[in-house]
Amino acid sequence: SQQGEEDPQALSIQEGENATMNCSYKTSINNLQWYRQNSGRGLVHLILIRSNEREKHSGRLRVTLDTSKKSSSLLITASRAADTASYFCATDEKSSGDKLTFGTGTRLAVRP
Amino acid sequence: DSGVTQTPKHLITATGQRVTLRCSPRSGDLSVYWYQQSLDQGLQFLIQYYNGEERAKGNILERFSAQQFPDLHSELNLSSLELGDSALYFCASKPSGGYTGELFFGEGSRLTVL
Numbered sequence: 001s002q003q004g005e006e007d008p009q010a011l012s013i014q015e016g017e018n019a020t021m022n023c024s025y026k027t028s029i030n031n032l033q034w035y036r037q038n039s040g041r042g043l044v045h046l047i048l049i050r051s052n053e054r055e056k057h058s059g060r061l062r063v064t065l066d067t068s069k070k071s072s073s074l075l076i077t078a079s080r081a082a083d084t085a086s087y088f089c090a091t092d093e094k095s096s097g098d099k100l101t102f103g104t105g106t107r108l109a110v111r112p
Numbered sequence: 113d114s115g116v117t118q119t120p121k122h123l124i125t126a127t128g129q130r131v132t133l134r135c136s137p138r139s140g141d142l143s144v145y146w147y148q149q150s151l152d153q154g155l156q157f158l159i160q161y162y163n164g165e166e167r168a169k170g171n172i173l174e175r176f177s178a179q180q181f182p183d184l185h186s187e188l189n190l191s192s193l194e195l196g197d198s199a200l201y202f203c204a205s206k207p208s209g210g211y212t213g214e215l216f217f218g219e220g221s222r223l224t225v226l
Contacts, residue, residue, distance in 0.1 A: 041219060042219045043155075043215075044217070090215075098167055102155040102157070
């Protein structure tokens with residue numbers, strides 16, 4: 001079963017624009033992570049935000065977390081064609097130990 | 113390069129057959145996770161091992177089994193294969209010792225069942 005649901009399922013933007021992806025989850029979490037997956041490749045970790053944090057930055061990435069709404073957003077600023085990939089949120093649920101549960105993903109296409 | 117190695121990269125087999133997928137975690141990582149990614153199901157957690165012991169179990173079919181060996185490599189065995197088992201199977205590893213976060217993924221094994 002999926003813990004996280006990403007929204008939108010697919011997003012197409014022009015190079016230089018910002019891309020925002022949202023993730024909703026169902027249970028209490030220890031932390032929330034975002035991963036990137038180029039087509040057919042392994043997932044690569046982007047950023048982790050702990051349940052007691054509200055916002056985190058890493059380069060062109062900005063992640064927010066609202067535990068009261070059980071939601072997170074990933075903002076990629078000044079997008080590049082190389083950002084074209086699928087983006088997944090993943091939650092480390094308090095009740096499930098080490099299990100990391102992934103959302104359904106957002107497919108981002110950045111047009112040159 | 114994540115440091116996680118999966119073999120084989122591609123595998124084509126027939127229904128009813130059995131296959132074994134192999135994963136070597138990053139040096140020193142004690143935790144190994146297996147995930148299945150198919151087009152209509154997203155990324156599904158199958159099972160996790162920690163230092164040879166099963167730690168967590170997800171929606172893993174009874175036809176599937178896994179183990180982690182003393183040298184920490186892991187194998188995922190898929191038997192009585194069905195068309196619906198066609199998917200990308202990922203292995204990931206994580207450092208131990210209180211580390212709470214990031215998984216390091218291999219490049220996956222693409223299984224096609226004909």
